[in-house]
Amino acid sequence: MTIDKGWLASILGVLSLTAVSVQAAVVPAGVQLADKQELVRANGSEPASLDPHKVESDVEGNLIHDFFEKLVSVRDDGSVMPGLADRWENKDNQVWTFHLRPGLKWSDGSPITADDVVFSWQRLVDPKTLSPYQTYVSSMHVLNAADIIDGKKSPQELGIKALDKQTVQVTLDQPLSYFLPMVDHYVMITVPKAAIEKFGDKWTQTANFVGSGPFIPSEWVVNERITAKRNPNYWDNAHTVLNKVTYLVIVSNTAEVNRYKAGEVDATYTMPNQLFKSLKEELPNEVKVTPYLSTYLYRFNTQKPPFNDARVRRALDLALDKSVIADKVLGQGQVPAYNYVPRGMAGYTSNQPEWAAWTQQQRNAEAKKLLKEAGYDDSHPLKFQLLYNTSESHQKIAIAAASMWKQNLGAEATLLNQEWKTLLDTSRTGNFEVVRSSWGADYNEPTTYFDTLRTNDSNNTGKFNDKAYDEVLDKAVKASSLDDRSKLYHQAEAILQQQMPLIPIYYYVRSQMVKPYVGGFQPDLKGDYYSKDIYIIKH
Template identity: 45%
Template sequence: MLKNKITQALMMSAGMAVAATSFSSFAADVPAGVKLAAKQEILRGNGAEPESLDPHKISGVTESNIARDLLETLVIQDENGKTIPGAAESWKQVDDTTYVFNLRKDGKWSNGDPVTAHDFEYSIKRVTDPATASPYAWYIEIMRIQNGDQIVAGKKPADTLGVKALDDYTLEFKLSEPVPYFVKMVGHTTVSPVHKATVEKYGDQWTKPENFVGNGAYKVTDWVVNERIVLERNKNYWNDAKTVINKVSYLPIDDQNAEMNRFLAGELELTSSIPPEHFKRLKKQHPESVSVVGSLCTYYYRFNTGVKPFDDARVRKALSYAINRDVVSNALLGAGQKPAYFLTPEITDGFDPVKPDYAKLTQKDRDAEAKKLLEAAGFSQSNPLDFTLLYNTSESHKKIAVALASMWKRLGVKVTLENQEWKTYLDTTRKGNYQVARAGWCGDYNEASTFLTLMQSTNTSGGIHYGSTDYDKIINTALSASSDNERNRLYLDAEAKLAEDMPIAPIYQYVNTRLIKPSVGGFPYGNAEGNIYTKDLYLKAN
């Protein structure tokens, strides 16, 4: 189920126009005979306080969860992760580098204005404009939209980007080279539309509840920082008649135990995660509420290769080799997570990974090799490696950091742990003010490039602190490959290069574990990317 081909997306990339899907394929599809609860309101644990509600200024899962409700992209996903029409009712591939999307004529913004192709043209160009300072501007580059790389680099103006409204309801993309999975990519929150008049009137204040205008199934009505963000149904949404949940509140609870306790007290319909130390107990005592599904995400530590001593690959390799990934996955977490030796998860569509040589060694042998590497780099008992490990506030992240510090201590390494709340952590890592930092990456679409482009030098979310021209060359060649076989071979070369340079230490492949009330219907258990659209959910009567 998690590796099923996204057949509709493949049809699109082959140049086949897809007609508009009937309403029954969208929003909450309540099975016959199900009695709905009288009160259709959901409270969701959301992990952390979002850094913004501007889709062009966000980079995390926390923010994307909310953005999917407030703003609708050209394509969206169904409960199994298949690409389906969103703000666009159909599209076609004109040639290898030209795509045309036909927008819905009944699409409206929450203030009643029509949603047009001009809105999308303005919005996508806004992402690349250096004045926006979007942390995800690189995403437009890897979509290969004409001139995207030049605009992001400040060498061409944003209005030269290869996206154009041919009329009010027809949007054309011109690519610099073929991207066979392009249709999947336009479903990412970075490609969300924003309401031009509102943005220009209010500037950075446009995301305040009293100013916000969106085209999604919900609109924001209240935002109490560090407490909750409340969304209510957007009556102007084109498919509001099929929406069931009237209100969804996102609660920024970064303490997993606190989130669990609030769920068990009946205060939440679903959590963002489950505390690892309570997983087995919850599975036994509340099996009806525990959900475990595969996830298109990898947990890793990132090394800042631009600062000493992490400019030395031997140091990076030593620390990576000494991580006992089996202990982390099975003993510390124990919910089905897999040890990771590569950045791209095994469930990624079309990806067939090859384990690097160090992964084939016993942990005892890896520890011995790690000690040799540290000694070769000039570190010993008399001159121990001493560094600071940064992680964002979370009991789970802390638990893993403590465990890894203990593993490294056996090599004579001294580690100082530092935690920061989410917004501060993002700012710190983006500026490169760290030595080693906890990180995680979830696929923006189901194809290996969504992980491997992360480590390109131009990628401000990851690769900027790696900076390998050799790696960049591999990825650029892969993205312009003429066949899937050639592209996949180059993807393996990229993973091999990461294992050789070790700019990151992959630790485990995620599963999505969360608590969900049995009364919640329509949950997308088959979506490997973990994308939840509240419009697809409903509450059953007890």
């Protein structure tokens, strides 16, 4: 999907913004609501945590979006919507001031203040927090963030301060025109200072939980479900329709569909590839397919042989027939990927590598050549382990990839699978050779992808290290126009095409089944939908 350049342009020139409307459930005239306003949504794996500073996937993001309110939100069309902050202004895109709504309350009735916001940002960058997203704040160029992460300065020296109980000021180390879109991420959510100081890591247990969103968790049955109730202290509670949301842990795609058909699930998390065609024929009005900004990939550990050799990495990329994976193994509208940055990124179009237009036979020939140069052939085949998290679709893709590598290169991939939480830990510790991964846009600007491969980025679990790449991105941040940035992004992309620290396999679509009585369901370009927008139609 091509997005109008106005998405970012609407933000770039803004010096002061006051929004007058908010995103909430909008029930069309004439729609009769059900007496029972309860939603059951499948949510994939068991969440690793409900602490916004300790998570990194959409499994947790779906919950956090419902349990907390952001300072601001940015819609697909680029409009900036108020959250905890009802107005804001900036000076030269470098000093940003947010004014909190009067009367904001946590779910326990205590006031939400500017001190909570300051505490949250300081906690995120504090090395003791061990957040997988701590370098996100340095990517936002918040003053002193990088030095704090490196242990050179204290979290209290971060460029954020409370001017009074309702006003927060953030100072950057340089102007950043896309700062507001970066604030629109669940990791930047304000967390409850008092609850964290009182309960420590146990603050996310349901008995201790304090949130700011339209719902709060009331029950957590591990590996089964999280149940949430409406938060009467939510500032926009008057526009919330649902009274209860249940998030089911269902790892098996087939089991998910079976429970949907049995009436136990109102909206699925995903769909099994092998049933997609039949379900679309059987229930065409209940199958929802929406594109979103996310890339499915295999990540290399670039610090360990044999994948410290770019020739080996490029060979494995070339030998994968991505069209077969997208069209045959999956077949839900996924698009073969030859670049890390997906299509549809605001104001940016990737330059396709020349091999994107080659036949698969041409790619295989080049792959064999590269692998031979690296010292591998039939008498000395490449052998490695491919790790993926437990899922029917991930398993099918891994089997297909291993078969292609064997057939096209003679390479032998041993397949290993782990549960989601375990795989995240394995990736963070670098105890892998090749691991299944993905990256969804945190905000609609190419740096949401490029920055994750910077040398010291906390999401760079493959430990890719390229000085020229880092320098190009440093220049891009300082570029004054989108066109100038795009030229530098193309240079960064060219480096990735040659170094291949990861294999982009396909660009996602979100395939879900949704009951016809679920109103307000409309995922955004990040693949997210919010329970506060949902209502149940009488049926």
